[in-house]
Amino acid sequence: MSITEGMLCSKTHEYLYESGDNYTIGLTDYAVEQLGDIVFVELPEVGSEFVKNEVFATVESVKAASEIYMPVGGKVVEINEAIVDTPELLNESPLEKAWLIKIETSTVSADSLDLLEYEDYKDEVQ
Numbered sequence: 403m404s405i406t407e408g409m410l411c412s413k414t415h416e417y418l419y420e421s422g423d424n425y426t427i428g429l430t431d432y433a434v435e436q437l438g439d440i441v442f443v444e445l446p447e448v449g450s451e452f453v454k455n456e457v458f459a460t461v462e463s464v465k466a467a468s469e470i471y472m473p474v475g476g477k478v479v480e481i482n483e484a485i486v487d488t489p490e491l492l493n494e495s496p497l498e499k500a501w502l503i504k505i506e507t508s509t510v511s512a513d514s515l516d517l518l519e520y521e522d523y524k525d526e527v528q
Contacts, residue, residue: 414473425504426503477506
């Protein structure tokens with residue numbers, strides 16, 4: 403099974419997929435490619451709660467700093483410490499290893515109405 407199967411993407415280039423009881427959120431491969439070499443990642447604390455479209459993280463590359471938005475509302479249950487310590491992992495493996503956060507949410511069905519399936523997202527950004 404491909405990591406992109408069941409993955410939903412926002413128009414602001416975040417992805418979301420179900421992983422067990424939680425949802426994993428990260429930056430799409432397209433977004434990472436556009437940013438260039440990533441040098442810094444700032445993530446929220448575990449326990450933080452966010453609503454859909456709220457800024458939850460910041461990513462800095464050699465080109466620019468970018469705010470990262472929540473594709474759905476939820477509570478942060480885990481952050482990817484590896485990318486805080488080694489931000490360049492985002493450039494190497496944005497979909498598999500360099501996820502940003504995992505959330506607990508009950509709003510996915512309502513919040514995800516404007517999200518695109520990965521293949522449709524890829525078609526749109528090409």
